[in-house]
Amino acid sequence: xxxxxxxxxxxxxxxxxxxxxxxxxxxxxxxxxxxxxxxxxxxxxxxxxxxxxxxxxxxxxxxxxxxxxxxxxxxxxxxxxxxxxxxxxxxxxxxxxxxxxxxxxxxxxxxxxxxxxxxxxxxxxxxxxxxxxxxxxxxxxxxxxxxxxxxxxxxxxxxxxxxxxxxxxxxxxxxxxxxxxxxxxxxxxxxxxxxxxxxxxxxxxxxxxxxxxxxxxxxxxxxxxxxxxxxxxxxxxxxxxxxxxxxxxxxxxxxxxxxxxxxxxxxxxxxxxxxxxxxxxxxxxxxxxxxxxxxxxxxxxxxxxxxxxxxxxxxxxxxxxxxxxxxxxxxxxxxxx
Numbered sequence: 001x002x003x004x005x006x007x008x009x010x011x012x013x014x015x016x017x018x019x020x021x022x023x024x025x026x027x028x029x030x031x032x033x034x035x036x037x038x039x040x041x042x043x044x045x046x047x048x049x050x051x052x053x054x055x056x057x058x059x060x061x062x063x064x065x066x067x068x069x070x071x072x073x074x075x076x077x078x079x080x081x082x083x084x085x086x087x088x089x090x091x092x093x094x095x096x097x098x099x100x101x102x103x104x105x106x107x108x109x110x111x112x113x114x115x116x117x118x119x120x121x122x123x124x125x126x127x128x129x130x131x132x133x134x135x136x137x138x139x140x141x142x143x144x145x146x147x148x149x150x151x152x153x154x155x156x157x158x159x160x161x162x163x164x165x166x167x168x169x170x171x172x173x174x175x176x177x178x179x180x181x182x183x184x185x186x187x188x189x190x191x192x193x194x195x196x197x198x199x200x201x202x203x204x205x206x207x208x209x210x211x212x213x214x215x216x217x218x219x220x221x222x223x224x225x226x227x228x229x230x231x232x233x234x235x236x237x238x239x240x241x242x243x244x245x246x247x248x249x250x251x252x253x254x255x256x257x258x259x260x261x262x263x264x265x266x267x268x269x270x271x272x273x274x275x276x277x278x279x280x281x282x283x284x285x286x287x288x289x290x291x292x293x294x295x296x297x298x299x300x301x302x303x304x305x306x307x308x309x310x311x312x313x314x315x316x317x318x319x320x321x322x323x324x325x326x327x328x329x330x331x332x333x334x335x336x337x
Contacts, residue, residue: 038222
């Protein structure tokens, strides 16, 4: 049986590796970092079905995670929308989840190499799941921290600011993940001071004060920039997956779900390739076409709505539409699944 090699040990790469090992496929996975580690991520899974997790062989991993039934949106400290989710979102930190999945992959006989940056150029059987494209200049700054003992916890929260937004998602051990996306400006400061400055300069002073009154875990703070959203440029003859294929804006809460869904789509064709029942060009064509059909509508919807969140007039339009019922959030959540 042919081997499959995966570059990138995030959610897409690890869950794909687990699914392939479950099918008896030899898999080697290269991850540039080490486990456990923090990631800039919303840290909740929204919209992915139990059947997808079952087919990947990881459903049991989520048996004891935090379940979110409601979502709340705020503008300038005022609640503009609250609603129940049609399917509970699953809250779990990437520090915990990635470590569990990496251990599962190795238990199934997968070959895992950490601190490893594998060059993959033009060979068959290679999956590129090493995350978003790095750009020299980027409009965006992403920041994340865990906060303990946070007051007035309301489940999932989204706070809209002048030039960015921040989401709150409770995870394990009483922690709340705070993850923000802001236009990359000269906010000043480092570490947590940078986050407080981003929130304050974007009109989210109340949220900044609330977070500071809690117990921020400075060791969990992380920041990223130099990235873009939408389709990512491919590498010749490699199969891109997860954020390496397309990256959706974080306000959708869809990034983790799309990683698992992409792994599910790719697992079958790759298993057939490994067993000699599908040639590599057919795998590339089959998987890329399936990914486009699966994610096209939600990526388009996110691309249309995301700019509206970042301007005063756009936010005003969204608030008015939400309050009048012209923008039904429940329908929107179905589109973004």
